[in-house]
Amino acid sequence: MPKLQEIATQIRRDIVRMVHAVQSGHPGGSLGCTDYFAALFFKVMQHTPQPFDMDAKDQDMFVLSNGHISPVYYSALARSGYFPTEELSTFRKLNSRLQGHPTTHEHLPGIRIASGSLGQGMSVAIGAALTKKLNNDKGLVFSLHGDGELEEGQVWEAIMFAPHHKVDNLIITVDWNGQQIDGPTDQIGGLGDLPAKFKAFGWNVIVLENGNDLDEVVATLEKAKSLTGKGQPIAIMMKTVMGKGVDFMEGHHEWHGIAPSDEQLAKALEQLPATSLGDY
Known part of the structure:
Protein backbone atom coordinates (compact mmCIF):
# COMPACT_ATOMS: atom_id res chain seq x y z
CA MET A 1 0.00 0.00 0.00
CA PRO A 2 1.25 3.53 -0.73
CA LYS A 3 2.46 5.55 2.21
CA LEU A 4 -0.12 7.59 4.08
CA GLN A 5 1.40 10.86 2.91
CA GLU A 6 1.02 9.82 -0.70
CA ILE A 7 -2.58 8.78 -0.06
CA ALA A 8 -3.30 12.14 1.57
CA THR A 9 -1.77 14.00 -1.38
CA GLN A 10 -3.87 12.01 -3.83
CA ILE A 11 -7.04 12.67 -1.85
CA ARG A 12 -6.26 16.39 -1.97
CA ARG A 13 -5.78 16.17 -5.74
CA ASP A 14 -9.13 14.40 -6.00
CA ILE A 15 -10.83 17.10 -3.93
CA VAL A 16 -9.72 20.09 -5.97
CA ARG A 17 -10.36 18.32 -9.27
CA MET A 18 -13.85 17.16 -8.25
CA VAL A 19 -14.95 20.58 -7.05
CA HIS A 20 -13.39 22.36 -10.03
CA ALA A 21 -15.02 20.04 -12.58
CA VAL A 22 -18.56 21.06 -11.59
CA GLN A 23 -17.70 24.48 -10.16
CA SER A 24 -19.52 23.49 -7.00
CA GLY A 25 -18.64 21.98 -3.63
CA HIS A 26 -16.73 22.54 -0.42
CA PRO A 27 -12.94 22.33 -0.77
CA GLY A 28 -11.81 24.18 2.38
CA GLY A 29 -12.95 21.81 5.10
CA SER A 30 -12.28 18.81 2.87
CA LEU A 31 -8.62 19.74 2.45
CA GLY A 32 -8.30 20.52 6.15
CA CYS A 33 -9.62 17.09 7.15
CA THR A 34 -7.73 15.06 4.55
CA ASP A 35 -5.07 13.84 6.97
CA TYR A 36 -7.77 12.63 9.38
CA PHE A 37 -9.49 10.64 6.63
CA ALA A 38 -6.21 9.16 5.39
CA ALA A 39 -5.23 8.10 8.91
CA LEU A 40 -8.68 6.74 9.78
CA PHE A 41 -9.52 4.82 6.61
CA PHE A 42 -6.05 3.54 5.76
CA LYS A 43 -4.50 2.92 9.17
CA VAL A 44 -6.70 3.11 12.26
CA MET A 45 -10.23 1.97 11.52
CA GLN A 46 -11.00 -1.74 11.22
CA HIS A 47 -13.44 -1.86 8.33
CA THR A 48 -14.40 -4.02 5.37
CA PRO A 49 -15.06 -2.05 2.16
CA GLN A 50 -16.28 -5.07 0.18
CA PRO A 51 -18.73 -6.61 0.56
CA PHE A 52 -20.28 -3.48 2.05
CA ASP A 53 -22.38 -4.18 5.15
CA MET A 54 -24.82 -1.38 5.89
CA ASP A 55 -25.00 -2.48 9.54
CA ALA A 56 -21.19 -2.58 9.96
CA LYS A 57 -21.44 -5.77 12.00
CA ASP A 58 -18.23 -6.72 13.81
CA GLN A 59 -16.30 -3.82 12.34
CA ASP A 60 -15.71 -0.16 13.06
CA MET A 61 -17.96 2.38 11.40
CA PHE A 62 -17.73 6.05 10.54
CA VAL A 63 -20.34 8.81 10.60
CA LEU A 64 -19.72 12.11 8.79
CA SER A 65 -21.88 14.75 10.44
CA ASN A 66 -20.67 17.82 8.53
CA GLY A 67 -21.75 16.28 5.25
CA HIS A 68 -20.78 19.22 3.07
CA ILE A 69 -17.15 18.01 3.10
CA SER A 70 -18.28 15.12 0.92
CA PRO A 71 -15.35 15.45 -1.54
CA VAL A 72 -12.82 14.17 1.01
CA TYR A 73 -15.24 11.47 2.16
CA TYR A 74 -15.92 10.19 -1.36
CA SER A 75 -12.23 10.17 -2.21
CA ALA A 76 -11.33 8.24 0.95
CA LEU A 77 -14.11 5.73 0.30
CA ALA A 78 -13.12 5.17 -3.32
CA ARG A 79 -9.40 5.02 -2.62
CA SER A 80 -9.94 2.49 0.18
CA GLY A 81 -12.02 0.21 -2.04
CA TYR A 82 -15.70 0.95 -1.44
CA PHE A 83 -16.41 1.84 -5.08
CA PRO A 84 -14.35 2.45 -8.25
CA THR A 85 -12.27 5.62 -8.25
CA GLU A 86 -13.56 6.38 -11.77
CA GLU A 87 -16.93 7.22 -10.20
CA LEU A 88 -15.37 10.28 -8.58
CA SER A 89 -15.73 11.94 -11.99
CA THR A 90 -19.52 11.97 -11.50
CA PHE A 91 -19.39 14.15 -8.35
CA ARG A 92 -22.43 16.47 -8.14
CA LYS A 93 -23.59 15.60 -11.65
CA LEU A 94 -27.17 14.65 -12.56
CA ASN A 95 -28.11 11.10 -11.53
CA SER A 96 -24.76 10.63 -9.72
CA ARG A 97 -24.52 8.57 -6.57
CA LEU A 98 -22.02 11.18 -5.36
CA GLN A 99 -24.37 13.98 -4.42
CA GLY A 100 -23.13 17.24 -2.92
CA HIS A 101 -24.20 15.98 0.49
CA PRO A 102 -24.08 12.21 1.09
CA THR A 103 -27.41 10.41 0.87
CA THR A 104 -28.40 6.79 1.30
CA HIS A 105 -31.06 6.19 -1.35
CA GLU A 106 -28.42 5.95 -4.10
CA HIS A 107 -26.96 2.98 -2.18
CA LEU A 108 -23.41 4.22 -2.52
CA PRO A 109 -21.16 1.81 -0.57
CA GLY A 110 -19.76 3.46 2.56
CA ILE A 111 -22.65 5.88 3.08
CA ARG A 112 -24.75 4.86 6.07
CA ILE A 113 -26.58 8.10 6.84
CA ALA A 114 -27.72 11.14 4.90
CA SER A 115 -25.83 14.15 6.20
CA GLY A 116 -25.87 17.79 5.31
CA SER A 117 -28.45 19.04 7.77
CA LEU A 118 -25.91 19.96 10.41
CA GLY A 119 -26.04 18.84 14.02
CA GLN A 120 -27.47 15.35 13.59
CA GLY A 121 -24.46 13.11 13.15
CA MET A 122 -23.52 12.81 16.80
CA SER A 123 -26.98 11.53 17.69
CA VAL A 124 -26.69 8.93 14.92
CA ALA A 125 -23.20 7.91 16.04
CA ILE A 126 -24.38 7.49 19.63
CA GLY A 127 -27.31 5.36 18.47
CA ALA A 128 -25.00 3.17 16.41
CA ALA A 129 -22.58 2.80 19.32
CA LEU A 130 -25.38 1.81 21.71
CA THR A 131 -26.64 -0.71 19.15
CA LYS A 132 -23.20 -2.27 18.97
CA LYS A 133 -23.20 -2.60 22.75
CA LEU A 134 -26.62 -4.29 22.71
CA ASN A 135 -25.38 -6.69 20.02
CA ASN A 136 -22.12 -7.44 21.88
CA ASP A 137 -20.32 -6.05 18.81
CA LYS A 138 -16.76 -4.99 19.66
CA GLY A 139 -16.52 -2.53 16.77
CA LEU A 140 -16.05 1.17 17.49
CA VAL A 141 -17.95 4.13 16.11
CA PHE A 142 -16.00 7.14 14.82
CA SER A 143 -17.61 10.43 13.84
CA LEU A 144 -16.49 13.81 12.54
CA HIS A 145 -18.08 17.20 13.22
CA GLY A 146 -17.34 20.80 12.27
CA ASP A 147 -16.68 23.36 14.99
CA GLY A 148 -19.23 25.72 13.47
CA GLU A 149 -21.67 22.83 13.56
CA LEU A 150 -21.51 22.87 17.35
CA GLU A 151 -23.78 25.91 17.27
CA GLU A 152 -26.62 23.47 16.59
CA GLY A 153 -28.56 22.73 19.77
CA GLN A 154 -29.07 19.04 19.07
CA VAL A 155 -25.33 18.54 19.35
CA LEU A 191 -17.39 28.46 21.07
CA GLY A 192 -15.33 29.35 24.13
CA ASP A 193 -13.17 26.69 25.74
CA LEU A 194 -14.27 23.59 23.84
CA PRO A 195 -12.16 21.03 25.72
CA ALA A 196 -13.42 22.37 29.06
CA LYS A 197 -17.01 22.22 27.87
CA PHE A 198 -16.77 18.60 26.78
CA LYS A 199 -14.98 17.68 30.01
CA ALA A 200 -17.71 19.37 32.03
CA PHE A 201 -20.26 17.14 30.31
CA GLY A 202 -18.23 14.04 31.24
CA TRP A 203 -16.22 13.27 28.11
CA ASN A 204 -12.63 12.04 28.01
CA VAL A 205 -11.05 14.80 25.92
CA ILE A 206 -7.89 14.75 23.81
CA VAL A 207 -6.56 17.90 22.13
CA LEU A 208 -4.86 17.19 18.81
CA GLU A 209 -2.65 20.22 18.28
CA ASN A 210 -1.81 19.54 14.63
CA GLY A 211 -4.55 17.72 12.78
CA ASN A 212 -2.56 18.15 9.56
CA ASP A 213 0.39 16.09 10.78
CA LEU A 214 -0.33 12.50 9.76
CA ASP A 215 1.85 10.93 12.43
CA GLU A 216 0.19 13.01 15.12
CA VAL A 217 -3.29 12.17 13.81
CA VAL A 218 -2.56 8.44 13.78
CA ALA A 219 -1.05 8.54 17.27
CA THR A 220 -4.02 10.48 18.63
CA LEU A 221 -6.59 8.14 17.10
CA GLU A 222 -4.70 5.12 18.45
CA LYS A 223 -4.59 6.74 21.88
CA ALA A 224 -8.33 7.35 21.68
CA LYS A 225 -8.90 3.68 20.84
CA SER A 226 -6.90 2.68 23.93
CA LEU A 227 -9.23 4.76 26.09
CA THR A 228 -12.45 3.11 24.91
CA GLY A 229 -14.30 0.67 27.15
CA LYS A 230 -13.60 2.70 30.27
CA GLY A 231 -17.03 4.21 30.86
CA GLN A 232 -16.60 7.50 28.96
CA PRO A 233 -17.07 8.60 25.36
CA ILE A 234 -13.92 10.04 23.75
CA ALA A 235 -13.77 13.48 22.12
CA ILE A 236 -10.83 14.66 20.02
CA MET A 237 -10.50 18.40 19.51
CA MET A 238 -8.54 18.45 16.25
CA LYS A 239 -6.90 21.72 15.24
CA THR A 240 -6.66 21.96 11.46
CA VAL A 241 -6.10 24.59 8.81
CA MET A 242 -8.95 25.11 6.36
CA GLY A 243 -7.69 24.56 2.83
CA LYS A 244 -4.51 22.79 4.00
CA GLY A 245 -2.17 21.86 1.15
CA VAL A 246 -3.12 24.70 -1.19
CA ASP A 247 -1.43 27.87 0.01
CA PHE A 248 -3.92 30.40 -1.32
CA MET A 249 -6.81 28.53 0.32
CA GLU A 250 -5.23 27.99 3.72
CA GLY A 251 -6.97 29.65 6.66
CA HIS A 252 -9.58 31.51 4.60
CA HIS A 253 -13.26 30.95 5.34
CA GLU A 254 -14.11 32.06 1.80
CA TRP A 255 -12.97 28.63 0.59
CA HIS A 256 -15.62 26.93 2.69
CA GLY A 257 -17.84 26.51 -0.35
CA ILE A 258 -16.43 27.95 -3.57
CA ALA A 259 -14.68 26.23 -6.46
CA PRO A 260 -11.26 27.05 -7.93
CA SER A 261 -10.98 28.55 -11.41
CA ASP A 262 -8.94 26.86 -14.14
CA GLU A 263 -5.91 28.94 -13.19
CA GLN A 264 -6.38 28.25 -9.48
CA LEU A 265 -6.75 24.52 -10.11
CA ALA A 266 -3.46 24.51 -12.01
CA LYS A 267 -1.75 26.30 -9.11
CA ALA A 268 -3.26 23.87 -6.60
CA LEU A 269 -2.13 20.80 -8.55
CA GLU A 270 1.39 22.23 -8.79
CA GLN A 271 1.49 22.11 -4.98
CA LEU A 272 0.06 18.58 -4.87
CA PRO A 273 2.44 16.36 -6.88
CA ALA A 274 1.05 13.45 -8.89
CA THR A 275 1.20 10.15 -7.00
CA SER A 276 1.57 6.47 -7.85
CA LEU A 277 -2.16 6.05 -7.20
CA GLY A 278 -3.00 8.14 -10.26
CA ASP A 279 -5.87 10.55 -10.85
CA TYR A 280 -9.33 9.20 -11.51
Whole structure:
Protein backbone atom coordinates (compact mmCIF):
# COMPACT_ATOMS: atom_id res chain seq x y z
CA MET A 1 0.00 0.00 0.00
CA PRO A 2 1.25 3.53 -0.73
CA LYS A 3 2.46 5.55 2.21
CA LEU A 4 -0.12 7.59 4.08
CA GLN A 5 1.40 10.86 2.91
CA GLU A 6 1.02 9.82 -0.70
CA ILE A 7 -2.58 8.78 -0.06
CA ALA A 8 -3.30 12.14 1.57
CA THR A 9 -1.77 14.00 -1.38
CA GLN A 10 -3.87 12.01 -3.83
CA ILE A 11 -7.04 12.67 -1.85
CA ARG A 12 -6.26 16.39 -1.97
CA ARG A 13 -5.78 16.17 -5.74
CA ASP A 14 -9.13 14.40 -6.00
CA ILE A 15 -10.83 17.10 -3.93
CA VAL A 16 -9.72 20.09 -5.97
CA ARG A 17 -10.36 18.32 -9.27
CA MET A 18 -13.85 17.16 -8.25
CA VAL A 19 -14.95 20.58 -7.05
CA HIS A 20 -13.39 22.36 -10.03
CA ALA A 21 -15.02 20.04 -12.58
CA VAL A 22 -18.56 21.06 -11.59
CA GLN A 23 -17.70 24.48 -10.16
CA SER A 24 -19.52 23.49 -7.00
CA GLY A 25 -18.64 21.98 -3.63
CA HIS A 26 -16.73 22.54 -0.42
CA PRO A 27 -12.94 22.33 -0.77
CA GLY A 28 -11.81 24.18 2.38
CA GLY A 29 -12.95 21.81 5.10
CA SER A 30 -12.28 18.81 2.87
CA LEU A 31 -8.62 19.74 2.45
CA GLY A 32 -8.30 20.52 6.15
CA CYS A 33 -9.62 17.09 7.15
CA THR A 34 -7.73 15.06 4.55
CA ASP A 35 -5.07 13.84 6.97
CA TYR A 36 -7.77 12.63 9.38
CA PHE A 37 -9.49 10.64 6.63
CA ALA A 38 -6.21 9.16 5.39
CA ALA A 39 -5.23 8.10 8.91
CA LEU A 40 -8.68 6.74 9.78
CA PHE A 41 -9.52 4.82 6.61
CA PHE A 42 -6.05 3.54 5.76
CA LYS A 43 -4.50 2.92 9.17
CA VAL A 44 -6.70 3.11 12.26
CA MET A 45 -10.23 1.97 11.52
CA GLN A 46 -11.00 -1.74 11.22
CA HIS A 47 -13.44 -1.86 8.33
CA THR A 48 -14.40 -4.02 5.37
CA PRO A 49 -15.06 -2.05 2.16
CA GLN A 50 -16.28 -5.07 0.18
CA PRO A 51 -18.73 -6.61 0.56
CA PHE A 52 -20.28 -3.48 2.05
CA ASP A 53 -22.38 -4.18 5.15
CA MET A 54 -24.82 -1.38 5.89
CA ASP A 55 -25.00 -2.48 9.54
CA ALA A 56 -21.19 -2.58 9.96
CA LYS A 57 -21.44 -5.77 12.00
CA ASP A 58 -18.23 -6.72 13.81
CA GLN A 59 -16.30 -3.82 12.34
CA ASP A 60 -15.71 -0.16 13.06
CA MET A 61 -17.96 2.38 11.40
CA PHE A 62 -17.73 6.05 10.54
CA VAL A 63 -20.34 8.81 10.60
CA LEU A 64 -19.72 12.11 8.79
CA SER A 65 -21.88 14.75 10.44
CA ASN A 66 -20.67 17.82 8.53
CA GLY A 67 -21.75 16.28 5.25
CA HIS A 68 -20.78 19.22 3.07
CA ILE A 69 -17.15 18.01 3.10
CA SER A 70 -18.28 15.12 0.92
CA PRO A 71 -15.35 15.45 -1.54
CA VAL A 72 -12.82 14.17 1.01
CA TYR A 73 -15.24 11.47 2.16
CA TYR A 74 -15.92 10.19 -1.36
CA SER A 75 -12.23 10.17 -2.21
CA ALA A 76 -11.33 8.24 0.95
CA LEU A 77 -14.11 5.73 0.30
CA ALA A 78 -13.12 5.17 -3.32
CA ARG A 79 -9.40 5.02 -2.62
CA SER A 80 -9.94 2.49 0.18
CA GLY A 81 -12.02 0.21 -2.04
CA TYR A 82 -15.70 0.95 -1.44
CA PHE A 83 -16.41 1.84 -5.08
CA PRO A 84 -14.35 2.45 -8.25
CA THR A 85 -12.27 5.62 -8.25
CA GLU A 86 -13.56 6.38 -11.77
CA GLU A 87 -16.93 7.22 -10.20
CA LEU A 88 -15.37 10.28 -8.58
CA SER A 89 -15.73 11.94 -11.99
CA THR A 90 -19.52 11.97 -11.50
CA PHE A 91 -19.39 14.15 -8.35
CA ARG A 92 -22.43 16.47 -8.14
CA LYS A 93 -23.59 15.60 -11.65
CA LEU A 94 -27.17 14.65 -12.56
CA ASN A 95 -28.11 11.10 -11.53
CA SER A 96 -24.76 10.63 -9.72
CA ARG A 97 -24.52 8.57 -6.57
CA LEU A 98 -22.02 11.18 -5.36
CA GLN A 99 -24.37 13.98 -4.42
CA GLY A 100 -23.13 17.24 -2.92
CA HIS A 101 -24.20 15.98 0.49
CA PRO A 102 -24.08 12.21 1.09
CA THR A 103 -27.41 10.41 0.87
CA THR A 104 -28.40 6.79 1.30
CA HIS A 105 -31.06 6.19 -1.35
CA GLU A 106 -28.42 5.95 -4.10
CA HIS A 107 -26.96 2.98 -2.18
CA LEU A 108 -23.41 4.22 -2.52
CA PRO A 109 -21.16 1.81 -0.57
CA GLY A 110 -19.76 3.46 2.56
CA ILE A 111 -22.65 5.88 3.08
CA ARG A 112 -24.75 4.86 6.07
CA ILE A 113 -26.58 8.10 6.84
CA ALA A 114 -27.72 11.14 4.90
CA SER A 115 -25.83 14.15 6.20
CA GLY A 116 -25.87 17.79 5.31
CA SER A 117 -28.45 19.04 7.77
CA LEU A 118 -25.91 19.96 10.41
CA GLY A 119 -26.04 18.84 14.02
CA GLN A 120 -27.47 15.35 13.59
CA GLY A 121 -24.46 13.11 13.15
CA MET A 122 -23.52 12.81 16.80
CA SER A 123 -26.98 11.53 17.69
CA VAL A 124 -26.69 8.93 14.92
CA ALA A 125 -23.20 7.91 16.04
CA ILE A 126 -24.38 7.49 19.63
CA GLY A 127 -27.31 5.36 18.47
CA ALA A 128 -25.00 3.17 16.41
CA ALA A 129 -22.58 2.80 19.32
CA LEU A 130 -25.38 1.81 21.71
CA THR A 131 -26.64 -0.71 19.15
CA LYS A 132 -23.20 -2.27 18.97
CA LYS A 133 -23.20 -2.60 22.75
CA LEU A 134 -26.62 -4.29 22.71
CA ASN A 135 -25.38 -6.69 20.02
CA ASN A 136 -22.12 -7.44 21.88
CA ASP A 137 -20.32 -6.05 18.81
CA LYS A 138 -16.76 -4.99 19.66
CA GLY A 139 -16.52 -2.53 16.77
CA LEU A 140 -16.05 1.17 17.49
CA VAL A 141 -17.95 4.13 16.11
CA PHE A 142 -16.00 7.14 14.82
CA SER A 143 -17.61 10.43 13.84
CA LEU A 144 -16.49 13.81 12.54
CA HIS A 145 -18.08 17.20 13.22
CA GLY A 146 -17.34 20.80 12.27
CA ASP A 147 -16.68 23.36 14.99
CA GLY A 148 -19.23 25.72 13.47
CA GLU A 149 -21.67 22.83 13.56
CA LEU A 150 -21.51 22.87 17.35
CA GLU A 151 -23.78 25.91 17.27
CA GLU A 152 -26.62 23.47 16.59
CA GLY A 153 -28.56 22.73 19.77
CA GLN A 154 -29.07 19.04 19.07
CA VAL A 155 -25.33 18.54 19.35
CA TRP A 156 -25.34 19.60 22.99
CA GLU A 157 -28.22 17.29 23.83
CA ALA A 158 -26.10 14.47 22.39
CA ILE A 159 -23.00 15.66 24.24
CA MET A 160 -24.99 15.46 27.47
CA PHE A 161 -26.54 12.08 26.63
CA ALA A 162 -23.42 10.08 25.75
CA PRO A 163 -21.53 10.30 29.06
CA HIS A 164 -24.71 9.73 31.10
CA HIS A 165 -25.25 6.45 29.24
CA LYS A 166 -21.55 5.53 29.29
CA VAL A 167 -21.25 5.27 25.51
CA ASP A 168 -17.59 4.29 25.71
CA ASN A 169 -17.24 2.71 22.26
CA LEU A 170 -17.55 6.12 20.59
CA ILE A 171 -14.75 8.40 19.36
CA ILE A 172 -15.95 11.74 18.03
CA THR A 173 -13.63 14.29 16.44
CA VAL A 174 -14.29 18.01 16.07
CA ASP A 175 -12.59 19.75 13.16
CA TRP A 176 -11.45 22.77 15.17
CA ASN A 177 -10.37 25.03 12.32
CA GLY A 178 -11.97 28.21 13.68
CA GLN A 179 -13.79 28.89 10.41
CA GLN A 180 -17.36 28.61 9.21
CA ILE A 181 -19.25 29.75 6.13
CA ASP A 182 -19.75 33.35 7.30
CA GLY A 183 -16.32 33.89 8.86
CA PRO A 184 -14.23 33.01 11.92
CA THR A 185 -16.24 31.08 14.52
CA ASP A 186 -15.17 33.43 17.32
CA GLN A 187 -16.88 36.28 15.46
CA ILE A 188 -20.01 34.41 14.34
CA GLY A 189 -20.83 32.37 17.45
CA GLY A 190 -17.92 32.02 19.84
CA LEU A 191 -17.39 28.46 21.07
CA GLY A 192 -15.33 29.35 24.13
CA ASP A 193 -13.17 26.69 25.74
CA LEU A 194 -14.27 23.59 23.84
CA PRO A 195 -12.16 21.03 25.72
CA ALA A 196 -13.42 22.37 29.06
CA LYS A 197 -17.01 22.22 27.87
CA PHE A 198 -16.77 18.60 26.78
CA LYS A 199 -14.98 17.68 30.01
CA ALA A 200 -17.71 19.37 32.03
CA PHE A 201 -20.26 17.14 30.31
CA GLY A 202 -18.23 14.04 31.24
CA TRP A 203 -16.22 13.27 28.11
CA ASN A 204 -12.63 12.04 28.01
CA VAL A 205 -11.05 14.80 25.92
CA ILE A 206 -7.89 14.75 23.81
CA VAL A 207 -6.56 17.90 22.13
CA LEU A 208 -4.86 17.19 18.81
CA GLU A 209 -2.65 20.22 18.28
CA ASN A 210 -1.81 19.54 14.63
CA GLY A 211 -4.55 17.72 12.78
CA ASN A 212 -2.56 18.15 9.56
CA ASP A 213 0.39 16.09 10.78
CA LEU A 214 -0.33 12.50 9.76
CA ASP A 215 1.85 10.93 12.43
CA GLU A 216 0.19 13.01 15.12
CA VAL A 217 -3.29 12.17 13.81
CA VAL A 218 -2.56 8.44 13.78
CA ALA A 219 -1.05 8.54 17.27
CA THR A 220 -4.02 10.48 18.63
CA LEU A 221 -6.59 8.14 17.10
CA GLU A 222 -4.70 5.12 18.45
CA LYS A 223 -4.59 6.74 21.88
CA ALA A 224 -8.33 7.35 21.68
CA LYS A 225 -8.90 3.68 20.84
CA SER A 226 -6.90 2.68 23.93
CA LEU A 227 -9.23 4.76 26.09
CA THR A 228 -12.45 3.11 24.91
CA GLY A 229 -14.30 0.67 27.15
CA LYS A 230 -13.60 2.70 30.27
CA GLY A 231 -17.03 4.21 30.86
CA GLN A 232 -16.60 7.50 28.96
CA PRO A 233 -17.07 8.60 25.36
CA ILE A 234 -13.92 10.04 23.75
CA ALA A 235 -13.77 13.48 22.12
CA ILE A 236 -10.83 14.66 20.02
CA MET A 237 -10.50 18.40 19.51
CA MET A 238 -8.54 18.45 16.25
CA LYS A 239 -6.90 21.72 15.24
CA THR A 240 -6.66 21.96 11.46
CA VAL A 241 -6.10 24.59 8.81
CA MET A 242 -8.95 25.11 6.36
CA GLY A 243 -7.69 24.56 2.83
CA LYS A 244 -4.51 22.79 4.00
CA GLY A 245 -2.17 21.86 1.15
CA VAL A 246 -3.12 24.70 -1.19
CA ASP A 247 -1.43 27.87 0.01
CA PHE A 248 -3.92 30.40 -1.32
CA MET A 249 -6.81 28.53 0.32
CA GLU A 250 -5.23 27.99 3.72
CA GLY A 251 -6.97 29.65 6.66
CA HIS A 252 -9.58 31.51 4.60
CA HIS A 253 -13.26 30.95 5.34
CA GLU A 254 -14.11 32.06 1.80
CA TRP A 255 -12.97 28.63 0.59
CA HIS A 256 -15.62 26.93 2.69
CA GLY A 257 -17.84 26.51 -0.35
CA ILE A 258 -16.43 27.95 -3.57
CA ALA A 259 -14.68 26.23 -6.46
CA PRO A 260 -11.26 27.05 -7.93
CA SER A 261 -10.98 28.55 -11.41
CA ASP A 262 -8.94 26.86 -14.14
CA GLU A 263 -5.91 28.94 -13.19
CA GLN A 264 -6.38 28.25 -9.48
CA LEU A 265 -6.75 24.52 -10.11
CA ALA A 266 -3.46 24.51 -12.01
CA LYS A 267 -1.75 26.30 -9.11
CA ALA A 268 -3.26 23.87 -6.60
CA LEU A 269 -2.13 20.80 -8.55
CA GLU A 270 1.39 22.23 -8.79
CA GLN A 271 1.49 22.11 -4.98
CA LEU A 272 0.06 18.58 -4.87
CA PRO A 273 2.44 16.36 -6.88
CA ALA A 274 1.05 13.45 -8.89
CA THR A 275 1.20 10.15 -7.00
CA SER A 276 1.57 6.47 -7.85
CA LEU A 277 -2.16 6.05 -7.20
CA GLY A 278 -3.00 8.14 -10.26
CA ASP A 279 -5.87 10.55 -10.85
CA TYR A 280 -9.33 9.20 -11.51
